[in-house]
Amino acid sequence: MRYLEITVPEGKRRSVLDILEDEGVDYVVSDETSGRGYTAVVRFPIPTQAVEPLLDRLKRAGIGDEASVVVIDAETVVSERFATLRDQYSRGGQTGARTSRQVLRTKADELTPPFPIYAIMLLISAVVATAGLLADSPAVVIGAMVIAPLLGPALAANVGIVTGDGRLKSTGFTYQLVGVAMVVVASIGLATLARLAGLEPAGVDIVVATELEERVAPNLFSLAVALGAGIAGILSLTRGFSEAIVGVMIAAALIPPSAAVGITVAWGMSGAAIGAAVLVIVNLLSINLAALATLWVAGYRPQGLFEASPTRTPTYTYAAIFGIGLLVLAAPLASVTLLEFHTTELESAAEDEVNAVLAEPRYDELESEDVAIELDGDYPVQSVDRVVVTVTGLESGPEPGLADRLYEEIRPHTDEPLVVEVQYVVAEQRGDDADRRNGNEPLDWP
Template identity: 75%
Template sequence: MRYLEIAVPEGRRRAVLDVLEDEGIEYVASDETSGRARTTVVRFPVPIRAVEPILDRLSEAGIDDARVVVIDAETVVSSEFDDLLEQYSHGGASGVRTSRQVLRTKADELTPAFSIYVVMLLISAVVATAGLLSDSPAVVVGSMVIAPLLGPALAANVGIVTGDDELRSTGFRYQVVGVAVVISASIGLALLARLAGLEPAGIDIVVVAELQERVSPNLFSLAVALGAGIAGILSLTRGFSEAIVGVMIAAALIPPSAAVGITTAWGMYGAAVGAFVLVVVNVLSINAAALLTLWVAGYRPQGLFEVSPTRTATFTYATIFGVGLLVLAAPLAGITLVEFQTTQLNSTAEEAVDEVLEDPQYDGLEAESVEVRLDDAYPLRSIDRVVVTVRGLDPGPEPELGERVHERVDANADGSPIVEVRYVVAEERGNERADRLTVTRTVDGS
């Protein structure tokens, strides 16, 4: 329930009371004197679902200059209120949808002061960069908890559907600034780590597991951001845990932004582009999902042919988000396809190696591992080679082995991948076996 207190300017008392009486609302009205003029203060309890329609009716009646205070009410004991509750619950349980007016206030409250916002993001960027460089999932998760990204992500879209231009522009400005701050801080910290020798220069830094999944994103990356946007709006409108949802939104933005900074500091600009594409896709996904969820939840202009100042803005931003996602989905789809082909080729190669090694002439050999490797052309990588490692007491290079494996792989794969056979020589030491040498032979089929 909610308890509303409306300070009505002089001469508007009757218009307000007519609306309340028409709705069947119990009220208490008293004439009071403020610092400026004599006003009428009207107080009354209403179900949550009634707040928005009643305030809309008051607005339609020309009561736009009234001061309205909405307060949470624990309980109301009144037979007339029970009838009102039944009316607005449509025969079912009482509704919990937050009114547009309260929604706007909550979104604004979740957006911190700019200075605090920047400081918290700088701390989050430092933690995320350290976590990615050290390949520590726990530290990366810690960076997500710190980041105050929930408010800006929700404020922008609440501002769109409620026609609050200031809230909308603040939300989008905070999002852009937030991403820029994290990327800039990550570049600085990664450069310091590289120059200090904490992470040696010249290595392929993206082999770190926490980085690799963010510099070559696939279509499944969209699921996290879309889910975060939907959950964020539901937390705002239905009272779910906002802290947990805030971590989810940060998970879609903080680590990829830090990955952009790290790969830029390492001069791996292709990987940086891949991570930045993921950041942009996640920003668009969060906003698109939030806007769509608000629309489905009923926060939209009513009436198909109604001329509303928010209708054009809602459709415009929805179109921008949708087109942006469609354009960026193309490279993500290409990466997803390569990953699917890699998995398929890996399975094919394993079967081919097992079949070849069944030949009696290779009785002394056993398959150690089969790995499909991609090239370093981030973010749109392609299959580079199949690396087969075999082990034996005295294998020696077997020219026919590589050729036969290549034949089998080539017959079941698109294109003609290079097959690299590595021989791990082992020696017996009592009951133990120890590796002592590795010999490599490469077959490309040319």
């Protein structure tokens, strides 16, 4: 429920009261004597879903920006006329109980902090995220997501598009682009300092050693977080759900990948940096496309029928830009996804083939310890480099012909060039097995 207070300009008092009477609103009117060009102040409770159509009707009647409108949350209203009005506007069920367009603009604007605060919070988030990724600490990375103020800009841009608010749209897109750029630059600086300080693991791939791997080689499932964040963000704004949790979800789609771009640039890994940058751009497009589509489906439009057509064109234009960009950039993500499917299938087939070969009598002394698929590390779209088979046995040294035999069995399961590498681990001899191997039988003691 909402409680509205409208300061009526001179000459508009009768028009306002006629509309309220026609709507069945239970109002109170008082004279306005400040001498500032107003004639009355009208106060009345109204169902939440009735705010937007009532204000639209007042606008069409000539009650424009010169009137002052205040919308306040109302806890309880005891009135028969209000109950009738509430029933009238709840015919469509709870689906109609959405935030009015006018309140939506205000809430989106309030969620976008002043730029100095926004920049400071993002810089802190970038430092924390970079440190968390380098330290391979999921808890620290989550902390960076919590403090990143990215919800407001993502929602403001799309609210501005569908409601025809150019200022809100411009602010939202500017904050998003500048914010991501700030995180990348800050991460490059911090990662460069970390590398110069000797924190780079000697001889170890920094991507494999930290939490970077899933960010530099993203797959199609990465889209789920961003799309869900965009939809949840709009629902939180229009239905009154918790914005804080949704803000963390949006930050999860943008902050770690942006920090990953900075780290990989500082380490001179151009392919990995491209992969992380693609994920950042894809997530930005996904969040905005999902938010824009959700707003449009929810029925948010500019004021009046005559303004619907001019805003429909830019809405479709932005949706097309987001969608086409997403489809183009989704191609490498699809390649990574197919590679992961292929790698999983190849690993399963290789395990079956290794077990079948080692089950032969000539390999009774050997057991399969592990079968792993290694990729070539050519980020972001990698390929299978080799199959590493680890076997255990009582004898040290390689088994003649085993690697060739395994290669012949595994090779038909992939079309790519393949190397099969066999690693041997000597099992420790203990107890009865060691005695029997040395020709000694254990003694039975009474």
